[in-house]
Amino acid sequence: MNQLPIIDISPLYSGHEHAHLEVARQIDSACREWGFFYIEGHPISAARVAKLSDHARRFFALPAEQKLEIDITRSRHHRGYGAIATEQLDPQQPADLKETFDMGFHMSAEHPDVLAGKPLRGPNRHPPQIPGWAELMEGHYRDMHDLASTLLRAIALALGIERDFFDRCFAEPISVFRMIHYPPRLTATRPDQQGAGAHTDYGCITLLHQDQAGGLQVQNVRGEWIDAPPIEGTFVVNIGDMMARWSNDRYKSTPHRVISPLGVDRYSMPFFAEPHPDTVISCLPGCHDASNPPKYPATTCEAYMLSRFAETYAYRREADAKAT
Numbered sequence: 024m025n026q027l028p029i030i031d032i033s034p035l036y037s038g039h040e041h042a043h044l045e046v047a048r049q050i051d052s053a054c055r056e057w058g059f060f061y062i063e064g065h066p067i068s069a070a071r072v073a074k075l076s077d078h079a080r081r082f083f084a085l086p087a088e089q090k091l092e093i094d095i096t097r098s099r100h101h102r103g104y105g106a107i108a109t110e111q112l113d114p115q116q117p118a119d120l121k122e123t124f125d126m127g128f129h130m131s132a133e134h135p136d137v138l139a140g141k142p143l144r145g146p147n148r149h150p151p152q153i154p155g156w157a158e159l160m161e162g163h164y165r166d167m168h169d170l171a172s173t174l175l176r177a178i179a180l181a182l183g184i185e186r187d188f189f190d191r192c193f194a195e196p197i198s199v200f201r202m203i204h205y206p207p208r209l210t211a212t213r214p215d216q217q218g219a220g221a222h223t224d225y226g227c228i229t230l231l232h233q234d235q236a237g238g239l240q241v242q243n244v245r246g247e248w249i250d251a252p253p254i255e256g257t258f259v260v261n262i263g264d265m266m267a268r269w270s271n272d273r274y275k276s277t278p279h280r281v282i283s284p285l286g287v288d289r290y291s292m293p294f295f296a297e298p299h300p301d302t303v304i305s306c307l308p309g310c311h312d313a314s315n316p317p318k319y320p321a322t323t324c325e326a327y328m329l330s331r332f333a334e335t336y337a338y339r340r341e342a343d344a345k346a347t
């Protein structure tokens with residue numbers, strides 16, 4: 024009831040079919056009961072995580088005017104730096120006390136999607152001040168994509184659908200890798216301001232690395248907030264709203280939030296796995312039958328994500344209001 028499952032996924036890399044099935048079964052039951060679990064036995068090295076953490080610290084320590092050279096609110100493709108209070112994940116609360124760096128699947132200016140002006144498509148915008156930044160981040164984006172794909176193949180196995188079903192949907196994805204810095208909580212001036220307000224994620228699955236500061240909380244079935252404490256060497260994985268919808272609510276998209284610690288900075292690194300924008304999100308085979316018909320009309324990944332972004336970003340609401 025108060026303890027998220029921890030799943031060792033190393034058998035997914037061993038090649039034995041029965042071992043894959045056993046891990047798939049564990050992931051399936053965690054997604055149905057919690058929509059949240061930890062993974063261990065993944066291939067992302069501790070050295071890689073340490074390097075990324077060091078880069079995050081250096082980036083967020085840059086002077087504000089340098090970070091704002093890649094301001095996400097001036098990006099047509101939703102990439103770059105988001106200053107404190109750019110996002111408001113819980114509309115009942117003040118905007119989030121966090122700053123972010125977002126990157127996506129890099130597309131050059133000549134790619135047909137970019138030429139066509141597709142909203143989430145374009146080149147990444149990396150800070151030039153930190154040596155080796157772009158190479159590290161682009162390599163990590165590919166590795167996180169591969170890790171998400173491995174988990175999605177296990178989910179396909181659990182659902183009894185073609186093993187490469189999601190691989191096809193996740194070619195040229197709109198997945199985002201994000202770095203987040205939460206400054207220490209300010210109880211004196213803003214006692215109610217949270218690091219990240221209560222929310223559910225929008226996409227399919229999120230793979231989160233958190234540092235040792237703590238502060239992530241997840242809602243259990245009784246609606247109580249429980250801690251999801253840092254566990255060295257793991258990622259916290261959770262289901263997003265698009266996957267809940269795709270799976271006809273077989274899988275849960277569970278509310279979570281971040282209460283920033285007092286007196287210490289917190290750093291986290293989520294990877295939001297989201298498919299190709301044209302992917303049709305209509306009830307997955309294996310998730311409906313005569314007694315359990317599809318609950319949601321079909322939509323596309325792009326239409327769904329854009330509708331959700333408008334809720335989170337004040338600057339997008341203003342832009343949308345001007346446009347209409």
Ligand SMILES: N=C(N)NCCCC[C@H](N)C(=O)O
Pocket residue numbers: 101143197198199223224225226295297328
């Ligand atoms: N595909 C993109 N651009 N995703 C951006 C990340 C949005 C974060 C939000 N908390 C979420 O749950 O998705």
Ligand SMILES: O=C(O)CCC(=O)C(=O)O
Pocket residue numbers: 203219224231233239279280281291292293
């Ligand atoms: O930073 C964290 O631990 C969680 C962040 C989160 O839930 C999000 O950005 O969607």
Ligand SMILES: [Fe+2]
Pocket residue numbers: 222223224279
């Ligand atoms: Fe989240």
